[in-house]
Amino acid sequence: MGYLYVYTDGRLQRTVFHDTEDFISGMNSMAICLLNRKIRLLAFCLMDNHVHFIMHATDDDAKDFMSRYKRMLSRHLKTRYSIMDSLYYAKTGIRTIEDDRSLKIAIAYCLRNPFVAGMEADPVEYRWSSAGYYYGSIPEGLNRIESLSIRKQRTHFGTRAEIPADFLYDKRGMIHPSCYVQCEEVRRLFSNEGNFIHYLFKRVEKEAAEEDTANPAVRDSVVLKGLQRLLAQSGAVSLYELMNAERTRILKELRFRYNLTERQLERIAGQ
Numbered sequence: 001m002g003y004l005y006v007y008t009d010g011r012l013q014r015t016v017f018h019d020t021e022d023f024i025s026g027m028n029s030m031a032i033c034l035l036n037r038k039i040r041l042l043a044f045c046l047m048d049n050h051v052h053f054i055m056h057a058t059d060d061d062a063k064d065f066m067s068r069y070k071r072m073l074s075r076h077l078k079t080r081y082s083i084m085d086s087l088y089y090a091k092t093g094i095r096t097i098e099d100d101r102s103l104k105i106a107i108a109y110c111l112r113n114p115f116v117a118g119m120e121a122d123p124v125e126y127r128w129s130s131a132g133y134y135y136g137s138i139p140e141g142l143n144r145i146e147s148l149s150i151r152k153q154r155t156h157f158g159t160r161a162e163i164p165a166d167f168l169y170d171k172r173g174m175i176h177p178s179c180y181v182q183c184e185e186v187r188r189l190f191s192n193e194g195n196f197i198h199y200l201f202k203r204v205e206k207e208a209a210e211e212d213t214a215n216p217a218v219r220d221s222v223v224l225k226g227l228q229r230l231l232a233q234s235g236a237v238s239l240y241e242l243m244n245a246e247r248t249r250i251l252k253e254l255r256f257r258y259n260l261t262e263r264q265l266e267r268i269a270g271q
Helices: 020-034 059-081 100-111 150-157 183-190 193-200 205-214 220-233 244-258 262-269
Strands: 002-008 040-046 051-057 092-097
Touching (some): 051 100, 059 092
8 A cells, every 4th residue: 555646548538527517526426436445535636538636545446446436427427418438438547656755746746737737827726626625724604414315415426325424515515525635644744835835836747757767667678569569550660650640649658558757758769
């Protein structure tokens, strides 16, 4: 068991969260999928067509969580839009986080996604991540889950699992993230709000890549064999035989399959 960065591949993936209702469904599904699992969720970010999580778990528990989460979202999208393939078919990536410094970088990297994508000027203001919940106060007007009958709970949250009676939900029916995100653990990690904000506005993307470069998960020789298989499917022997679009597609696929850093990818592409 250790700290993990878990995410889905957004490349060529259709939109999963179309509006507020879909995002709320995604938030509630997250809370439900954590029930009765030995997983501590430290951070999350839901983008329009992919998701990011930082958690403390075993690889098997993380995979089980993601499988269940994708099933719940797929069921929601099938019911609402008659979409059959949704997030369930998005590839899942898992990276191990080695130490506290790497954990801080990973959390910041996760929460900076809307900012880097130009969707939000301040990561803390993005509604569909955990960024605003570590140092924010719990709003008034929330209700306890126990105020709902068992039947209403099952109907609204789409599960027969027992939701803790002290969980809070708002007027939109969204379970408040403070109920299932390890906010106190993250506050201890960053020591204070200033340190947390510093990391959120720090360009950690390069540092995250360097963290991976220090311990590449897969040897170059293994990746090169994978590259040759992808090239063969395109009827080529070398990347330089391909048009730019196809070459880019193969490199993106290679990077995701083998969890490559930019440096390792550049090294492979140049061979």
